[in-house]
Amino acid sequence: MMDDGTLRLMLDFANRPHKFFFAGIVGLFFVTDREVLVHYSMIEDALEYEHFLVYGGGHHDIWELEYYDEYGVDFDYYPRGRIAYDKESKHFLIFGDACIKSVMLMIADLIERSDCNAMVFVDQNYVCYQCNSNHSEV
Amino acid sequence: MKDNNVQLCKFIVLDGDEAEGLDDANYIYDEKLHGYLIYYYYTYNKATHKPDVLPIAHEKMHQNLPTVLTENTEWVMSGRVDFVNGRCRLEISEYMNTIYNQLENSATTEQLIYVQEILGREFNL
Numbered sequence: 001m002m003d004d005g006t007l008r009l010m011l012d013f014a015n016r017p018h019k020f021f022f023a024g025i026v027g028l029f030f031v032t033d034r035e036v037l038v039h040y041s042m043i044e045d046a047l048e049y050e051h052f053l054v055y056g057g058g059h060h061d062i063w064e065l066e067y068y069d070e071y072g073v074d075f076d077y078y079p080r081g082r083i084a085y086d087k088e089s090k091h092f093l094i095f096g097d098a099c100i101k102s103v104m105l106m107i108a109d110l111i112e113r114s115d116c117n118a119m120v121f122v123d124q125n126y127v128c129y130q131c132n133s134n135h136s137e138v
Numbered sequence: 139m140k141d142n143n144v145q146l147c148k149f150i151v152l153d154g155d156e157a158e159g160l161d162d163a164n165y166i167y168d169e170k171l172h173g174y175l176i177y178y179y180y181t182y183n184k185a186t187h188k189p190d191v192l193p194i195a196h197e198k199m200h201q202n203l204p205t206v207l208t209e210n211t212e213w214v215m216s217g218r219v220d221f222v223n224g225r226c227r228l229e230i231s232e233y234m235n236t237i238y239n240q241l242e243n244s245a246t247t248e249q250l251i252y253v254q255e256i257l258g259r260e261f262n263l
Contacts, residue, residue, distance in 0.1 A: 052237045060197045076195035082233060095233040125196055125216045125231035132193050 004057065006066070007038040014106040022107050023092065023114035026055045026085055029107075030063065031100045032078045037067065043085050051088040079128040083107065092116060095123040099131050142185040144226065145261060148178045148193050148218040150200060151253060154211030157204075165207060171252055173211060176203065177260075182221050193218070196231075214238050215253065219261045226263050228254055 005025075010016060013036060027040030039055070039062050046053035063075030071077070081096020081104060092111050094104045101122060108118035153173040166175045178199050181190040196216040200208060215238070217230035230250065257263060 049237055054237060058197070060195075060201070076198070084233070084237060086236075093236060095231075095236075121232035121236070123232040124218050124220075124229040125233055127193070127195070127218075129192070133188070 005038075005040050005042075007036075007040070009036040009038065011036060011103075014110060021110050021114050022083065023111045023116040026053050026083050028055055028057060028059055028062065028080065028082045029096075030059070030067070030075075030078050030080045031097075031103050032071065036103065039066075040083070046085065051086060052093075053085040053087065055082065055084070073129075076127075076132075077129045079131070080126050081123070090117060092118040093121065094118060095121045095126065097126040097128050097131060098122045099128060142183050143181050144184060144221055146180055146182045146189070146193075146219045146221060146226065147257075147261065148196060148199065149216065149253075149257070150176050150196055150213060151215035151249065152176065152203075152207065152211035153214045153249075157206045157210060159206070165203070168252075168256075171249055173214070173249075174207065175253065175256065184221065215250065219257055219263065226261050228257055228261075228263055 011031075011034065024043055025040040026043055026046045027038055029039070030037040039057055041055055043053050047056045059080050060075045068075070079097035079100040081094060081100065084093045084095070085091070086093055092108070094107055096104050101120065104120045108120050111118040151171065151173055156167045164176060166177070167173070168175055176199060178194060180193050182188070183190065200213060215230060215234050217228065217234075220227050220229055235250075254263075
């Protein structure tokens with residue numbers, strides 16, 4: 001049984017004293033213009049794909065259920081990404097939209113501060129409204 | 139200006155047997171791929187740096203497909219043909235590459251190369 005958790009973080013979450021450490025979780029996230037929305041499960045509750053641990057939820061379904069009424073835009077309006085874990089290399093893998101690379105690097109930094117390894121990947125599967133509208137300049 | 143236009147796409151690959159009764163140019167079943175290659179085309183204007191329509195998310199492409207197709211296939215690859223530094227460039231989801239390519243019955247290196255071949259012909263990569 002997957003034990004889901006949710007978090008709403010300020011955009012400058014990495015500089016907050018009571019920050020949430022991302023090490024030990026897999027999940028997905030959205031970066032809106034005012035906060036970072038994280039849905040996660042602990043890696044011991046994650047789905048296993050070969051030597052990877054991944055979060056079972058999907059961006060569309062979670063956005064529709066949790067945030068559509070509040071934000072009034074489709075799930076792909078804001079940039080988004082995922083956190084997975086590679087058991088073989090013992091790295092957390094952070095995938096996401098090119099325009100939120102700084103946020104992904106902050107997540108990676110927090111993970112590494114917990115003595116874990118992390119890698120960041122800009123992923124073409126995640127392209128937000130702004131990047132879609134003018135993607136050549138991203 | 140017609141000369142400024144270049145055709146781009148977003149695409150997904152669904153691994154699985156051909157679904158019966160589907161007859162739509164948007165769902166291309168390929169025996170060698172053992173699955174469907176689904177394109178979403180749009181035109182990109184090199185002068186204005188804008189697409190003619192907003193490319194939809196891969197998830198929406200998947201949701202818009204007939205249920206008979208999505209229920210019997212596994213989504214194994216997604217990516218786009220983009221226009222970067224003056225030329226078309228194929229970009230494939232790192233998440234799919236990294237994780238789903240490890241799965242049995244999912245995208246293989248051969249499939250990936252074959253998709254590159256198809257898209258290369260279509261889009262002058």
